[in-house]
Amino acid sequence: MLELAMGIMLGLLGLGAGCAMIAGIGPGIGEGNAVAKACEAIGRQPECKSDVTSTMIMGCAIAETTGLYGLIVAILLIFVAPGSFTGILKEAIK
Amino acid sequence: MTEAATPDVKSTRFRAVDGALIAMMILPILALIVLKVLFTPAADGVQIAGAMIYAEFEAPVMPVIITESQINTWAVMISILGLCLYLTHGLTAKAVCRRQLIAEWIVEKCQGLVNSNMGDYFSAWAPFIAAIMALSAFSSLICLFGLFSPTGDVNVTFGWALLVFFLIMYYKFRGGLWNYFIGLFKPIPVFAPMNLIGEFSTPISMAFRHYGNVLSGAVISALIGSALSGLSKSLLGWLPGFLGDIPFLRIGLPAVLSIYFDVFSGVMQAFIFAMLTMLNVSGAVPWEEWAARREKRKKLKEKLSKSAA
Known part of the structure; x- marks a missing residue:
């Protein structure tokens, strides 16, 4: 009984971690857009290349945050959650 | 101020101080490597773990825990202090040493960055911003020595972000507590909860951004390393003797990938953390309200x- 519950729990945690990383799609699209626009801007005005580049990298880093939230949730689900959930499960089955 | 006497660069004393400062730069890192080798338990397979706990003391409220990230941060701080003292050793008006040029370049760049992003009012903030940037960058970069990056621990980055949060709050209160409170209900009162969440999300997002980037780099490096050693075990395991145990594929290739995951990402995050600190702090000052308040007080x-007279 406990083994079955444990197996289901660990499998679902893995699935949850995978689902959490769907959050990576958004920043990917957003950063791609940002870089595309920055390339256009540099093509139009090559003299402001350094300004555009630094602003773009800033914006990319901020856009990345949502993806990183997903990553942190996934890491918590893989490394931290099993330890704490196992105790709860044992208590519940007893 | 009178011009300082030109130091004799070739004198034994000057060289001895130089040597001591270089030792101050390198010894903490070496000590960290020795500590890590002594304390890390031997293990096989994928090793992804948080900061190691070196010591734990009993204390009245809660136990005091000395972790790897604290020790590494202190070692990095000593190392940076040594670097700064080395670069500024023998400063003169004429620049006898080449290192003075590097020091001047760093100071000029930091001053320029702070002036262009924060305005002239905050020009005294350059040392603070430079310190944050250097500490963050070097903390991320010590993973090149195989050590644990303190910035890969959420407690460290959250501590820095809390510091920045207090600074932001201090400058927001400069326009008066009441004005700040009213500002939460703008543009319409329905926005109050969202504004409140926005206030507290700044440090959380800053901390998690830095921590997540460094940690993801570390996790990917560990995965690549273990995958390559497994691959070389199955491909080159037929070699005789101890040659079969050496993971040959692991030599070189992870270093190429760590140029992005460790070096670029770490330095980038240091720059972004400093940049966000500058923008948040300088954007927090309510200039008009502050001026009005000062006028009122005057x-x-x-x-x-007049009434006293």
Whole structure:
């Protein structure tokens, strides 16, 4: 009984971690857009290349945050959650 | 101020101090490597773990825990202090040493960055911003020595972000507590909860951004390393003797990938953390309200002094 519950729990945690990383799609699209626009801007005005580049990298880093939230949730689900959930499960089955 | 006497660069004393400062730069890192080798338990397979706990003391409220991230941060701080002292050793008006040029370049760049992003009012902030940037960058970069990056621990980055949060709050209160409170209900009162969440999300997002980037780099490096050693075990395991145990594929290739995951990402995050600190702090000052408040106080003071006279 406990083994079955444990197996289901660990499998679902893995699935949850995978689902959490769907959050990576958004920043990917957003950063791609940002870089595309920055390339256009540099093509139009090559003299402001350094300004555009630094602003773009800033914006990319901020856009990345949502993806990183997903990553942190996934890491918590893989490394931290099993330890704490196992105790709860044992208590519940007893 | 009188011009300092030109130091004799070739004298034994100057060289001895130089050597001591270089030792101050390198010894903490070496000590960290020795500590890590002594304390890390031997293990096979994928090793992804948080900061190691070196010591734990009993204390009245909660146990004091000395972790790897604290020790590494202190070692990095000592190392940076040594670097700064080395670069500024033998400063003169004429620049006898080449290192003075590097020091001047760093100071000029930091001053320029702070002036262009924060305005002239905050120009005294350059040392603080430079310190944050250097500490963050070097903390991320010590993973090149195989050590644990303190910035890969959420407690460290959250501590820095809390510091920045307090600074932001201090400058927001400069316009008066009441004005700040009113500002939460703008543009319409329905936005109050969202504004409140926005206030507290700044440090959380800053901390998690830095921590997540460094940690993801570390996790990917560990995965690549273990995958390559497994691959070389199955491909080159037939080699005789101890040659079969050496993971040959692991030599070189992870270093190429760590140029992005460790070096670029770490330095980038240091720059972004400093940049966000500058933008948040300089954007937090309510200039108009502050000026109005000062004007009001001035008038009150004049009134008081007149009535006293």
